Amino acid sequence: MQIVRLTGGSGVAIDTLPVPEPQAGQVLIRTAVSALCGSELSTYRGQGSTQGNPGHEAAGVVEKLGPDVASLQPGQRVGVSAISGCGTCLPCQQGQYTWCAQKAFFGSMHAEYFVIPALACHPLPDNLSWEVGALISGDGFGVPYHTSTKLTDPAIARVAVFGAGPIGQGQVLLQTHLGRQVIAVDLSARRREYALAWGAVLVLDPVQIEPVAAIREFTDGGAEACIEAAGKPATAKQCFQAVRTAGIVVFNGEQPAVELSPSEDFIRRDVWAVGSWYYHFSEFPRMLALHRAGAPVAKLITHHFPLSEASEAYRAMAAGETGKVLLHYS
Ligand SMILES: [Zn+2]
Ligand SMILES: [Zn+2]
Numbered sequence: 001m002q003i004v005r006l007t008g009g010s011g012v013a014i015d016t017l018p019v020p021e022p023q024a025g026q027v028l029i030r031t032a033v034s035a036l037c038g039s040e041l042s043t044y045r046g047q048g049s050t051q052g053n054p055g056h057e058a059a060g061v062v063e064k065l066g067p068d069v070a071s072l073q074p075g076q077r078v079g080v081s082a083i084s085g086c087g088t089c090l091p092c093q094q095g096q097y098t099w100c101a102q103k104a105f106f107g108s109m110h111a112e113y114f115v116i117p118a119l120a121c122h123p124l125p126d127n128l129s130w131e132v133g134a135l136i137s138g139d140g141f142g143v144p145y146h147t148s149t150k151l152t153d154p155a156i157a158r159v160a161v162f163g164a165g166p167i168g169q170g171q172v173l174l175q176t177h178l179g180r181q182v183i184a185v186d187l188s189a190r191r192r193e194y195a196l197a198w199g200a201v202l203v204l205d206p207v208q209i210e211p212v213a214a215i216r217e218f219t220d221g222g223a224e225a226c227i228e229a230a231g232k233p234a235t236a237k238q239c240f241q242a243v244r245t246a247g248i249v250v251f252n253g254e255q256p257a258v259e260l261s262p263s264e265d266f267i268r269r270d271v272w273a274v275g276s277w278y279y280h281f282s283e284f285p286r287m288l289a290l291h292r293a294g295a296p297v298a299k300l301i302t303h304h305f306p307l308s309e310a311s312e313a314y315r316a317m318a319a320g321e322t323g324k325v326l327l328h329y330s
Pocket of ligand 2: 085086087088089090091092100101102103
């Protein structure tokens with residue numbers, strides 16, 4: 001089978017490897033589509049991967065069952081969660097694999113075949129496209145959805161999204177769909193255009209306009225919620241400066257340490273801050289329902305490439321030109 005390998009220094013190779021064998025509890029998936037994630041860029045630009053790739057968003061057909069798998073059938077269409085749990089602890093029983101102490105991450109999904117635990121597979125309805133199936137099974141819509149579960153206060157009318165990369169764009173699209181006014185901040189003109197197209201009422205280029213002052217002015221004192229989706233300490237600080245008194249800051253972007261003041265950033269302004277990581281396996285039906293209720297999930301996909309053009313796919317994403325980028329397999 002063919003499989004993408006990131007060679008480091010923005011290089012992409014396509015290797016030929018044997019089709020993997022599903023172990024106990026696992027299934028082999030024949031990939032239909034896989035999506036690129038911004039979190040792969042550090043590997044792409046940096047050291048690369050010695051084997052395989054960090055791809056972790058995909059949908060496809062169950063090709064073969066490993067020993068002891070009774071929950072799926074060959075030929076079934078599935079989307080996959082890249083994080084799987086032990087299957088027996090309390091969080092796993094509640095479909096919260098990210099909270100399992102023995103959770104495991106599965107990658108190398110930019111390949112014609114990959115293996116994944118059966119309990120990490122979401123059967124897809126026949127009439128659901130591969131594209132939407134991959135997005136609501138992975139980060140593409142999963143992260144924005146999981147974040148939305150932290151922003152349920154009806155007082156939240158304005159949401160500022162710092163960083164309109166693929167995840168930030170999902171936040172713009174979903175928060176707009178949920179009726180909020182969304183402000184998006186990003187260095188890339190193309191990403192600001194996408195944010196406007198997905199419903200943002202204001203987009204800010206932080207090179208041209210100081211975003212904290214602009215957000216505080218537009219919202220008359222600060223947004224009720226700020227989402228940090230750029231993964232930078234500087235934007236994390238800006239979230240606390242742009243959020244309204246008694247507002248909430250959500251951390252999406254992984255990042256190094258950031259210096260915050262308990263007194264200034266939290267106590268004297270009654271500010272909340274929460275983390276939001278990936279999504280809960282059990283949230284899939286609610287994401288599917290949102291899609292069916294008109295959330296325009298597929299809009300998030302702006303670029304399609306065949307596997308043979310994976311190098312161009314990464315280049316476009318790394319250049320900040322894209323929303324979600326999909327690889328297609330024949
Ligand atoms: Zn990801
Ligand atoms: Zn568990």
